[in-house]
Amino acid sequence: MKHTENLLSRHLKNDADIRYPDFDAMWNQIQQDQERCPELHVSENKEHLPQQIKWKKTALIGTAAVILMATPVYAAVHYNWGELLNDRSGIQNAMQKDLGQKLNQSVTVNGVTLTLDTAFSDDNRTVILYTLDPGKYRGDTLQFPSIGLRDESGKLIKGRYYHVPDQTDGKFKGYFETEWTPSGKEANVDFTVGGIQILVPEEKEITLNPFQQQSQVFNINKDGLGELVVSAFNEKEDKMMLSTSLTFVQPEVRDYAFPYVKIYDQKGQILEGNAAGIYGKPGEHGEYISEQFYNLEKLKQQAASYVLAYSKEEGKMEQSLDIGIRLDKTEMLSGTSKRVLNIPLDQQSDGAVIKEAIITPTQIRLIVTHSEYFMQLPYLQYTLDVNGSQLIGGVWPSDDPAHEAELRFEVTSGLEINQDTPMTLYARHKVNYFQGEFEPIMLSEIGEKPQYLDSNLGGSIIHWTYYRKDGDLYVERYSDDLHFGGINQTYTIQKGKRSYGTPAKTQFAGDGKNLGIDRYNNYTSDSAIVYPWMYSTEEPEREVAVQLENKN
Secondary structure, three states: OOHHHHOOOOOOHHHOOOOEHHHHHHHOOOOOOOOOHHHHHOOOHHHHHOOOEEOOOOOOOEEEEEEOOOOOOOOOOOOOOOOOOOHHHHHHHHHHHOOOOOEEEEEEEEEEEEEEEEEEEOOOOEEEEEEEOOOOOOOEEEEEEEEEEEEEOOOOOOOEEEEEOOOOOOEEEEEEEEOOOOOOOEEEEEEOOEEEEEEEEHHHHOOOOOOOOEEEEEEEEEEOOEEEEEEEEOOOEEEEEEEEEEEEEHHHHHHOOOOEEEEEEEEOOOOOOOOEEEEEEEOOOOOOOEEEEHHHHHHHEEEEEEEEEEEEEEEEOOOEEEEEEEEHHHHHHOOEEOOOOEEEEEEOOOOOOOEEEOOOEEEEEEEOOOOOOOOOOOOEEEEEEEEOOEEEOOOOOEOOOOOOEEEEEEEEOOOOOOOOOOOOEEEEEEEEEEEEEOOOEOOOOOOOOOOEEEEEOOOEEEEEEEEEEOOEEEEEOOOOOOOOOEEEEEEEEOOOOOEEEEEEEOOOOOOOOOOOEEEEEOOOOOEEEEEEEEEEEEEEEEEEEEEOOOOO
């Protein structure tokens, strides 16, 4: 396993590839509907809501600095940025066309030098290439506690970054990206980095028995980590999920620890999981929850030892690095155009309408409006055919998530686009969501021994398993019908009000799995009546093609 923090501490690679689990939509609606799902009202701190994986975006920003003028002329860069920008072909396209704004501005604090090389600001986003000489703060994993822009009014502008060490000189090269862009052609901003952290891998051995039915508790009490709770769930087809919940004695450690369970075999080699894990889901009381998946027989035969692996802080510079710059979009606007569309995404269903396309030298952004409050777009895969070139895109957050969504596509190197260039959007793999009053599921003889029953929902047979564990009631369900997407969540009726189970397993649309698990805390009765709240069906073969032609 590649060291987890080396991946996550960068905060950026290809955000558009992330497809959110169904409960993300519920958490996004908690502010508007707390009564519906009180158990999931976990935090008022929106940084802890699942918009990252860790979850999506990083909270950013440091302090302001004196504004310096930058010349909006492109010049040859000092580094070969190609490898760094593999997932940002639109920026490569702009560089090849001699677009971009050469900055060449530096600041040095305590021997640490930050240099801003080039800025690319258009009507879709702002990207800034930078290099960092860490001075005495050396290490393979270097993290910024915060990074971002501050506009002239003092408003903090969020964004993400990605950087890698250059093996030749020990410096780091990276880029910062934000969807924010100046409203006019120019804007004065402060680029600010709130210090640097050097992280190193650390391990704490735990005496874990993954075949024990009850949860196991470990007091880590080291490097700001608190209590670790590990619970194992046997899934179908000889699979096991290890669910971990970790608290922090020092809350700030959550931002860089990236803890996970690491398993070694008898030869001291890392035992790999059989599916991608999920890390950093927020718990009801701020816990750091993760899910890791293994083959049950492989675990039984090869696992020899277990450790909690995490990152710890080895060094730190707290002073911020601030550079004032004047962003200029003039060069980029030469290849920018807009198309007014107002075209339904799917003629056979109401709701989503492609409002407009914003085309820049680096990216094509489609604004999609919808009548349903906080609607999830019905398709999972999006491809944009631009005069024969296939651009792969995905769903991005919108400034108005209640009524809009965005699809973004990286422009490939050398691609020329004008107002008459033919563009066709292909949307594939449709997901249908159903919410309403469904038949209740009667659970009887609840105990530690699992009980089983089947039901019918939307024409699919649902297999239910329920049992008591650690004093809580767990309700599992899945279907052998691969077109059944899963039951989002279940609830019971308590004193005339709905009481929703807490999801104990993350569900993703389109991953071929529909197993869901809900937990009802401190459940003492030997019977229960549970109701499905929402379920989905999937049509992997479904595809629509939409020609994006001006409608004005």
